[in-house]
Amino acid sequence: MKQAALDAWVQNQERLSCVTRQELETLQLKKLNQLLQREKERGGFYGNLPFRLDSLEGVKELPFTTEEDLRREGNKMVLLSQSLIERVRTENTSGTTGTAKRIYYSEADQNRTVSFFAAGLSELVHKGEKTMICMPFSGARGLGELISEAVCQLEAIPVKVGIGRTYGELLDILEEEKPETFVGMPIPLLSLLRLKPENSLQRALISADVCPKGIQKEIEMRLGSRLYPHYGSREMGLAGAVTCPAFQGMHLRENDILAEIVDKEGNPLPVGCWGELVITTLQAEAMPLIRYRTGDYTRFYAEPCPCGSVLHRLDQVSRMEKEQSLAELDEKLFSVSGVIDYQTTLTEKGILVEGYGTAPLEMPGIFNWRGHPVEYRWRLVKKEDKPCYLGKRRIL
Numbered sequence: 001m002k003q004a005a006l007d008a009w010v011q012n013q014e015r016l017s018c019v020t021r022q023e024l025e026t027l028q029l030k031k032l033n034q035l036l037q038r039e040k041e042r043g044g045f046y047g048n049l050p051f052r053l054d055s056l057e058g059v060k061e062l063p064f065t066t067e068e069d070l071r072r073e074g075n076k077m078v079l080l081s082q083s084l085i086e087r088v089r090t091e092n093t094s095g096t097t098g099t100a101k102r103i104y105y106s107e108a109d110q111n112r113t114v115s116f117f118a119a120g121l122s123e124l125v126h127k128g129e130k131t132m133i134c135m136p137f138s139g140a141r142g143l144g145e146l147i148s149e150a151v152c153q154l155e156a157i158p159v160k161v162g163i164g165r166t167y168g169e170l171l172d173i174l175e176e177e178k179p180e181t182f183v184g185m186p187i188p189l190l191s192l193l194r195l196k197p198e199n200s201l202q203r204a205l206i207s208a209d210v211c212p213k214g215i216q217k218e219i220e221m222r223l224g225s226r227l228y229p230h231y232g233s234r235e236m237g238l239a240g241a242v243t244c245p246a247f248q249g250m251h252l253r254e255n256d257i258l259a260e261i262v263d264k265e266g267n268p269l270p271v272g273c274w275g276e277l278v279i280t281t282l283q284a285e286a287m288p289l290i291r292y293r294t295g296d297y298t299r300f301y302a303e304p305c306p307c308g309s310v311l312h313r314l315d316q317v318s319r320m321e322k323e324q325s326l327a328e329l330d331e332k333l334f335s336v337s338g339v340i341d342y343q344t345t346l347t348e349k350g351i352l353v354e355g356y357g358t359a360p361l362e363m364p365g366i367f368n369w370r371g372h373p374v375e376y377r378w379r380l381v382k383k384e385d386k387p388c389y390l391g392k393r394r395i396l
Contacts, residue, residue, distance in 0.1 A: 001245060001246060001306055001307050001308070002245045002307065003244075003245075003307050003308045003309055004123075004244035004245070004246075004251050004305075004307050004309040004311070005119050005120070005122045005123055005244075006116075006119050006120065006242060006244065006251045006253070006309065006311060007019050007251075007309045007311065008119070009115065009116065009119035010024075010253075010254075010255045010311070013112075013115070013255060014027060014255050019309070019310055019311070020310060021310045024254055024255065024310065024311070025056055027255060028056060028254065028255075028258050028282060029053070029055065029056050031255075031282040031283065032053060032056070032059065032258060032280065032282055033052040033053060035280075035282055035288055035290070036049055036050060036051060036052055036053070037051060037052065038079055038288075039079075039288075039290075042079055044076045044077065044078075044079070045069075045073050045076035045077045046077070046290055049062060049290065050062075056258070059258065059260075059280065059291065060260070060268055062290060062291050063291065064266060064278065064291045064292070064293050065289055065290055065291055065292040065293070066292075066293055067101065067293070067295065070101050070103075070235075070289075070292070071099040071100070071101050072099060074101065074102050074103075074287075075102075077287050077288070077289065078104050078286060078287050079285070079286065079287065079288065080104075080106055080285065080286045084106055084107075084286070085104050085105070085106060085286055086105055086106055086107045086109075086110055086140075086141065087104075087105045087110060087140060087141055087142075088102050088103070088104050088105075089102070089103045089105070089234045090102050091234065101234075103234045103235060103287060104286040104287040105237065105284075105286050105287070106285040106286040108285045109237055109284055109285050109286055110141050110146065112237070112239075112256070112283065113146055113237050113238050113239045114146050114149045114150050114153070115150075115153075116239040116242075116253055116256075117146060117147055117149075117150035117239055118150040118151075118153040118154055119242075120205070120228070120230060120239070120242030120243075121147075121150055121151065121154060121183070121205065122154055123228060123242075123243070123244070123245065124181055124203040124204075124205060124228050125151060125154050125156045125181050125203075126154075126156065126180070126181075127154065127155045127156060128155065128156065128157070129156050129157065129179075129180040129181060130156070130157045130158075130159050130177055130178065130179035130180060130181070131151045131156055131157065131158055131159060131179060131180075131181040131182070131183060132159045132161055132173070132174070132177065132179035132181065132182045132183070132184075132201070133147050133148060133151070133158055133159060133160055133161055133162075133183045133184070134161045134162070134163060134170075134182065134183065134184030134185070134188055134189075135147055135162070135163065135183060135184055135207075135208070136162060136163055136390075137160055137162040143238060144160060144162055146238065147183055148160060156181075159173065159177045159179050161173055161184075163184075163188075163387075163390045164386060164387075164390055165386065166383060166384050166385060166386050167191070167192075167195060167340075167381065167382075167383055167384075167385050167386070167387075168383030168384060170188075170192055171192070171195060171196055171383075174192065174196060174199055174200065174201070175196075175199075178200035179200060179201065180200060180201065180202045180203065181201070181202070181203045181204065181205075182201050182203070182204040182205070183204070183205045183207070184204075184206065184207075184208075185206065185207070185208050185209045186206045186209060186210075186211035186215055186216070186219065186227075187209070187215070187330065187334075187341065187387070187389070187393060188341075188387045189204055189206065189219060190215055190218065190219055190222075190334065191340045191341050191387060193218075193219065193222040193223070194337070194338075194339075194340060194358065195340065195358070195381070197222065201223060202223060202224065202225060203223065203225050203228070204219065204223060204225075204227055204228065205227075205228040205229075205230055205242075205243075206219075206227055206228070206229055206230070207229070207230040207231070207232060208391065208392065209391075209392045209393055210316065210317070210318050210319075210327040210392075210393075211227070211229060211316075212327050212328070212330050212331035212334075213331070214331050214334070214335060215330060215331065215334055216229075218334075226247045227243075227247075228242065228243040228247075229242075229243050229250055229316070230242045230243070230250065231250050231298075231314055231317050233294060233296070235279065235281070235289055235292055235294065236253075236257055236279055236281055237256075237281065237284060239253060240252065240253055240257065240279075240314075241253065241313070241314045244305065244307045244309060245307055246305055246306040246307040248301065248305060248306065248313065249301045249305070249313030249314060249315055250313060250314045251305070251309055251311040251312070251313050252311055252312045252313065252314060253311075254311050254312060255282075255283070256281065256282055256283035256284075257279050257280070257281055257282065257283075258279070258280040258282055259277060259278065259279050259280075259300075259312065260277075260278040260279075260291070261273060261274075261275040261276065261277060261278070261298070261299060261300060262275050262276050262278055262293075263275050263276070264276070266293075269299075271299075271300045271301075271302045272299060272300065272301070272302035273299055274297065274298070274299040274315075275297070275298075275299065276293060276294065276295065276296065276297060276320060277294045277296045277297075277298050277314070277317070278291055278292065278293055278294065279291075279292050279294060280292070295319060295320045296317050296318070296319060296320065297317065297318050297319065297320050298314050298315050298316065298317040298318070299314070299315045300312045300313065300314065300315075301313040301314075301315060319392075326344060326393040326394060326395060327393075329344065329366075329369060330393065332366055333353070333355075333366070336357075336361055336362070338357040338358045338359045338360075338361050339355060339357045339361065340355070340356055340357050340358060340381045340385075341355055341356065341381075341385075341387055341388045341389075342354060342355025342356075342378075342388060343355065343388035343389065343396065344395045344396065345395070345396045346372070346395055346396065349373065349375070350369075350372040350373030350374060350375060351369050351372045351373070351374045351375070351395065352375050352377065353374060353375065353376045353377070354377045354378075355376075355377075355378055355388070356378065356379050356380060356381040356382070356385055357378060357380065357381060358380070358381060359380070360378075360380075361378045
């Protein structure tokens with residue numbers, strides 16, 4: 001079996017003849033100590049941490065960084081002058097008065113992300129073919145722009161679609177451009193495949209939201225190929241872990257990210273156990289994070305990967321606040337073949353589901369969801385309709 005392209009990327013980035021666990025952990029400790037030295041010299045948010053550690057086990061004695069720390073003290077975590085910051089990504093709180101969470105990136109940080117994207121995409125993007133990119137395009141090297149750069153590095157052609165287009169526009173682009181590859185969120189991809197079963201798409205990388213198993217199975221059946229899930233976040237530089245040819249988990253970018261799995265109390269868990277993902281961004285130049293609690297729920301696979309890579313693999317990743325996730329409801333409602341998309345709203349009476357489909361819909365018998373009565377309002381899909389969510393699917 002072909003080994004993960006990510007291994008070759010790690011070898012090239014770190015000038016290693018091969019990637020073994022021992023070499024990888026030696027590299028991680030070296031980078032961690034370099035980071036601790038930078039932090040000590042700067043005297044900022046992490047300035048009180050030890051100057052160096054004797055082993056990677058020592059990282060478990062360091063304090064966690066939380067999302068609240070990031071919101072309140074984020075500026076103190078930046079190690080570069082503002083003149084060297086190329087991009088700031090901001091995520092506002094759901095309330096009206098909360099402090100925004102800002103992550104800072106240097107040009108080198110962004111370039112490394114593009115390089116990682118290219119390595120992951122090389123598993124499915126072929127030279128001369130077109131890739132339909134249904135991710136946000138926000139200018140100044142936003143996410144969509146970085147993916148486009150990676151596609152160009154592979155000598156393929158990016159089709160810059162973005163998010164928020166109508167189904168009519170998406171179907172026109174699909175017909176006119178005839179892309180072979182799709183990059184975007186899973187539900188919009190499923191919607192497109194249901195609206196236009198005969199199309200040019202052959203392969204897809206999905207990211208930015210949970211993909212329930214039933215939905216993944218249907219997408220793969222319609223594409224005629226396996227899906228390549230990717231996991232990333234602003235905090236880890238957008239690029240974190242990507243699927244290899246074995247299709248058994250997502251290999252982590254371990255030369256840049258030291259990852260742990262902990263329980264609710266923060267105690268380290270053995271490999272194979274489910275818990276919260278904690279990251280230390282070893283390579284981040286502008287704004288490294290040390291033991292950041294991501295709020296994402298996953299596990300490391302315990303067994304070796306059939307592709308031969310020694311890089312840790314993440315299982316499916318979901319948010320810890322499960323009451324907001326739509327993954328379970330998506331699994332059930334999209335089992336009805338005519339559903340194109342829907343949105344949920346929590347009202348005083350219960351949960352309101354408003355959606356559209358290709359035909360009058362007979363829903364499965366779900367009339368109560370986690371203690372909330374469920375009301376449905378369905379209609380036929382129109383060309384001017386848009387996907388119901390521009391980002392992660394949540395109960396509003």
